[in-house]
């Protein structure tokens with residue numbers, strides 16, 4: 056058993072999972088949770104790992120679905136959250152849904168009864184005051200204000216965000232390129248890649264005004280009461296807010312057609328929707344400046360009316376909600392430690408993943424990484440063609456437009472040869488998961504930080 060101790064800030068999904076993974080390696084931790092003495096606007100109980108909204112861990116289809124594959128990997132790595140979820144399951148078809156109270160009560164009981172984990176009910180307000188040898192921050196999307204302030208002091212205010220303004224993300228293989236073209240405004244950039252960094256979807260005058268009226272007539276999702284003070288920054292307004300300010304506002308904003316020449320049509324476009332690569336591989340594109348709260352089903356319909364996007368498949372639709380997260384690619388090293396304070400690591404949603412499953416998965420990984428560090432073992436991240444590896448690499452790979460992400464196949468890094476002969480989407484998804492399983496197994500068996508604990 057190691058003498059070194061870890062402080063974990065936040066007893067949510069990621070913090071509970073990290074504490075459990077450390078305990079499996081014989082490492083003790085203090086798990087600091089501020090509830091119930093200080094509450095968040097969304098949590099209702101004093102239980103650990105509370106599910107604040109739905110009771111769904113989403114798809115459990117590990118053959119064809121990215122989140123199902125992540126479940127599979129978490130089971131293979133003996134995750135606490137997934138195994139407790141399995142024991143608390145209620146029928147939900149191919150999805151994994153749990154009895155929320157049973158789930159959180161079970162996690163709480165397992166953590167409480169583990170002699171290596173001490174639960175300390177306390178709000179952490181100043182990270183520098185923690186005396187343990189290592190610190191994992193897993194305080195989640197509703198991190199308390201005082202802790203957020205302490206994080207700003209450590210990482211700089213430009214690296215901490217208080218809300219997501221998410222523009223829709225599209226799988227690149229679902230775009231119709233025939234009527235679109237690649238070009239940066241005014242051909243700016245030194246390399247061909249920079250000069251062609253944007254995919255442009257043109258609109259005629261009639262199409263543009265029809266598009267604007269569809270946006271103006273759409274229903275938007277409501278903010279929670281405690282989110283109504285979420286400020287809209289002028290550089291980041293939802294498209295429906297822009298459209299409501301005047302029917303030409305979008306045409307002078309994100310849809311301006313200037314500096315662009317359509318090589319496929321001599322008639323100048325009246326407006327242009329621009330897409331930009333979301334990852335280096337170019338498997339995902341996001342629609343530039345299109346953050347929105349339009350309800351998802353309607354949003355997808357409206358976006359599919361854009362030329363080139365008629366068959367678009369969305370890795371995620373747009374949204375805006377309160378969410379504290381850090382600019383991980385800038386501030387974390389390859390082992391999820393703050394570059395400026397390597398004693399401190401991040402885990403869970405605050406790293407810029409989204410969702411119960413993803414947050415727990417990063418808690419699992421970071422718990423093991425910190426454990427390996429303490430035990431003096433080599434740290435090897437899971438390969439990026441696995442779900443956990445893809446998620447981890449998204450967080451630590453340089454990205455000027457970093458935005459929180461759910462797991463999706465667009466993040467997986469498989470090589471082209473992996474997909475030879477697999478033409479349709481279902482066959483490709485199935486190939487992703489077959490490759491991921493074998494890669495994850497090899498990684499587990501190849502002397503990674505996980506091996507000795509299994």
Ligand SMILES: Cc1cc2nc3c(=O)[nH]c(=O)nc-3n(C[C@H](O)[C@H](O)[C@H](O)COP(=O)(O)OP(=O)(O)OC[C@H]3O[C@@H](n4cnc5c(N)ncnc54)[C@H](O)[C@@H]3O)c2cc1C
Pocket residue numbers: 064065066067068069070087088089090094095097098104105107108109110111177178179180193194195196197198199201202377402403404405409410411412414415
């Ligand atoms: C309103 C809302 C609805 C959501 N709905 C869904 C959904 O339906 N499905 C889904 O998959 N995801 C949903 N999410 C996202 C989901 O909450 C997170 O993905 C997940 O809970 C994050 O896990 P975490 O461990 O990182 O953070 P959390 O589970 O939030 O845990 C963080 C813990 O840290 C504690 N804490 C905060 N600050 C301090 C401090 N200073 N000192 C000590 N403790 C502190 C908090 O009390 C909390 O218990 C929702 C989020 C919100 C805010």
